[in-house]
Amino acid sequence: MNQRLTTDGSFKQHLHWSPDGKRFLFTRIHQGKMALWTMTAEGKDFKRLLPDHKEPHFDGHWSKDGGRIIYVYDKLEGTDGKLSIRSCHADGTEDKTIIPHKAFEESPRWSPDERRILWVSTRDGNPDLYTATAEGKDIKRLTNEIASDLHPSWSPDGKRIAFTSGRNGTQKVHVMEADGSKVKRLTDGDYLEAWPVWSPDGQRIAFVSRKSGNGNIWLMNSDGKSLKNLTDRDAEDSSPTWSPDGKRIAFVSDEDGGADVYSIAVD
Amino acid sequence: MLLFGRQTQRTCQTLHRRAFVQVGASSVLGLSLTNSLQAEGGRTPGSAKSVVLIWLWGGPSQLDTFDPKPKAPLEFRGPFSTIPTKVAGVRFCELFPKLAGMNDKFAVLRTLHTQSNDHGIAGTIGLTGNAAGGTGLDGKPLPGTPQPAMGAVVAKAMAKSGNPAKLPPFLVVGGKLHQGKKSIIGEGGGKLGATYDPFRLEYDPATGTKVPALQLPTEITPERLADRLALQSAFDKSDRLLESASLDQHRRRAFEMLTSPSSRVAFDLSQENEKTVRSYGKTRFGQSCLLARRLVETGVPFVQVNWSDHVEAEEDSGDGGWDHHYRNFQIMQDRHAAWLDRTVSAFLADLDERGLLKTTLVIAVGEFGRTPKINDKAGREHHPGCYSALVAGGGVVGGRIVGTSDARAEKPADTPLTPADLCATVHHAIGLTSEQITGMGLTPAGRLIEELF
Numbered sequence: 001m002n003q004r005l006t007t008d009g010s011f012k013q014h015l016h017w018s019p020d021g022k023r024f025l026f027t028r029i030h031q032g033k034m035a036l037w038t039m040t041a042e043g044k045d046f047k048r049l050l051p052d053h054k055e056p057h058f059d060g061h062w063s064k065d066g067g068r069i070i071y072v073y074d075k076l077e078g079t080d081g082k083l084s085i086r087s088c089h090a091d092g093t094e095d096k097t098i099i100p101h102k103a104f105e106e107s108p109r110w111s112p113d114e115r116r117i118l119w120v121s122t123r124d125g126n127p128d129l130y131t132a133t134a135e136g137k138d139i140k141r142l143t144n145e146i147a148s149d150l151h152p153s154w155s156p157d158g159k160r161i162a163f164t165s166g167r168n169g170t171q172k173v174h175v176m177e178a179d180g181s182k183v184k185r186l187t188d189g190d191y192l193e194a195w196p197v198w199s200p201d202g203q204r205i206a207f208v209s210r211k212s213g214n215g216n217i218w219l220m221n222s223d224g225k226s227l228k229n230l231t232d233r234d235a236e237d238s239s240p241t242w243s244p245d246g247k248r249i250a251f252v253s254d255e256d257g258g259a260d261v262y263s264i265a266v267d
Numbered sequence: 268m269l270l271f272g273r274q275t276q277r278t279c280q281t282l283h284r285r286a287f288v289q290v291g292a293s294s295v296l297g298l299s300l301t302n303s304l305q306a307e308g309g310r311t312p313g314s315a316k317s318v319v320l321i322w323l324w325g326g327p328s329q330l331d332t333f334d335p336k337p338k339a340p341l342e343f344r345g346p347f348s349t350i351p352t353k354v355a356g357v358r359f360c361e362l363f364p365k366l367a368g369m370n371d372k373f374a375v376l377r378t379l380h381t382q383s384n385d386h387g388i389a390g391t392i393g394l395t396g397n398a399a400g401g402t403g404l405d406g407k408p409l410p411g412t413p414q415p416a417m418g419a420v421v422a423k424a425m426a427k428s429g430n431p432a433k434l435p436p437f438l439v440v441g442g443k444l445h446q447g448k449k450s451i452i453g454e455g456g457g458k459l460g461a462t463y464d465p466f467r468l469e470y471d472p473a474t475g476t477k478v479p480a481l482q483l484p485t486e487i488t489p490e491r492l493a494d495r496l497a498l499q500s501a502f503d504k505s506d507r508l509l510e511s512a513s514l515d516q517h518r519r520r521a522f523e524m525l526t527s528p529s530s531r532v533a534f535d536l537s538q539e540n541e542k543t544v545r546s547y548g549k550t551r552f553g554q555s556c557l558l559a560r561r562l563v564e565t566g567v568p569f570v571q572v573n574w575s576d577h578v579e580a581e582e583d584s585g586d587g588g589w590d591h592h593y594r595n596f597q598i599m600q601d602r603h604a605a606w607l608d609r610t611v612s613a614f615l616a617d618l619d620e621r622g623l624l625k626t627t628l629v630i631a632v633g634e635f636g637r638t639p640k641i642n643d644k645a646g647r648e649h650h651p652g653c654y655s656a657l658v659a660g661g662g663v664v665g666g667r668i669v670g671t672s673d674a675r676a677e678k679p680a681d682t683p684l685t686p687a688d689l690c691a692t693v694h695h696a697i698g699l700t701s702e703q704i705t706g707m708g709l710t711p712a713g714r715l716i717e718e719l720f
Contacts, residue, residue, distance in 0.1 A: 009472070009549040013601055031473065076579070080592055080644075104593050104644050122593075125643045126342075147341055148596065148645055166346035190348045192361055194600060213350070213364050215605075236605045254605065257545035257553070258472075 005043030009258020014059040015239040019066040027058040063110040070108040098136040112158040142180030162196040186224035206240040313698020315628040315661030317563045320571040323633035325578035325588030329655040354666040362604030365612035373659035378670025378679035384649040389634035391453035396690035415457035418569035425568035435466035440555040442576025476534040546613040553610040593644035628661025628696040639675040661696040687713030
């Protein structure tokens, strides 16, 4: 059963449930500004994470202990933005650049042990996946494809990475080892898929699929089997995130005309 | 809800093609063609009573909307698949399922091309059909007097037809179009004069409809709009402050409109039922299109809805522009495609259900397209060589695809079309003849896109 958490309708995406289950971190466009916000797990108490930032910033991700947040900062210059990866404490303090702008740096994710970060960069010509230390050193390229590799997500044990790739012609969910080896496509079909996220126990992956003709939240086992449309309805659903106990998935949906956050129980 | 506000200053293939006699540009709207069409049993010019131009500022990608190229190499076609549409054999990008499900209601032009890859100049061409006076990034205006916007020509032609709410004949919903901090030439009356400049409305999802021309004291709240005396007093006070001998014409019009109960009703989206509001999408663009429908209902001849006032997707990021030099595919997935699909499909369905589509010509187009070759920032650059437009209503036959682009949507393979052709088609749809255009002191240009009718 869907539970609607917000009603303001402002654009939201990149929803991430905090490790203690008490708050959400998300990207929101409010009064013409794209920024990181947090709210309670009940959809109350909206707060700007970094109210002093004038430039767009988005796609935040909590570290496993909930103490730090990593995100994308977009410095506008001319008709381009200069994307970089920054991190801050969960209260917004100690805000600093981790990966300076070299190309288009986005979708940063802490490794479960918080020692490394994983992100998407176009520094070698098109979107591929890279890792670096938490300080932005020791950059390693994990994928090397002419197609875009996007939307990375560490498995809870840090041994594997789920991501989407268009290497077979359509953007589908793939998995690989954390060092970039043993890439395997998990899903088939001539329709777009995006934003895979592992369940806390690592057994399942939730993701966005257009298999039904519009974007819904789908579930599958981590081997790609037992596919199920979790939000089977005529709406654009996106940005799935698991509750820490693995019992619910929250997501953003335009069901009511705007962009609002809903959650749904997972069997 | 209706509010005052201040303006923010920031920055084909042819499925069915009737035999068509190509005629010279200067006579394309003339009687000979009209007679020819009538003789064929085709629709006569002038079936449109209103025109709605949905201006997709920044230039959407033709490949990622209505002219996908699934057989092109990966570095051209991008990550999106294609989906079938209601018209057999026609496919759209998979991000547009709602429009794909109703393309029997609209036509697509796949072979538009323009002369400039500069937003400033291409914008002028797109809005007026002519580059004269257009100003690019270098700040130097091109030779010639700026031509009037499509809306200004329609406004002049149809001003006398009037509408019950006494609304201006040319309304723009959305901010003034900019490139950087410079306004674009071509949104106004041009050589027809300021009388035919558009009257601007803005819609803010948080606060409702705004009238930027009325920069009134904050104590004048929406609730006091009905109080004509209070409004008059505020105007008077405002004018004294400005030490102005006469009221700006736009502000006079605004005053007249806002003290007219019928026009205030036209602006008030709270009168719409929740289902309708939801169907359009609760975005700035969505509600702007809903406002456009209400304006059309009251008889406004030309409504232009600006998706954004800046080309960039990030700036004024409420709805952000279509200039996707970087993150094109992510932005399309995240926002732009879903919003365009939802709103335009709802708008066309709503017009159709109300019996207004046959008398309302709707065009959704930007100033150019985007390069087929994906750049090293997962984006696409400006591309004047080939782009698409959606055209519906006002006598346009739904389901048609006009023009075929080449294998990578880089250039027209046949039927090259220009913004001037689109202007000529608008003129045709409202029944404006070349003689009438000449009578306005303008030179008819472009050819009627006869394949649409």
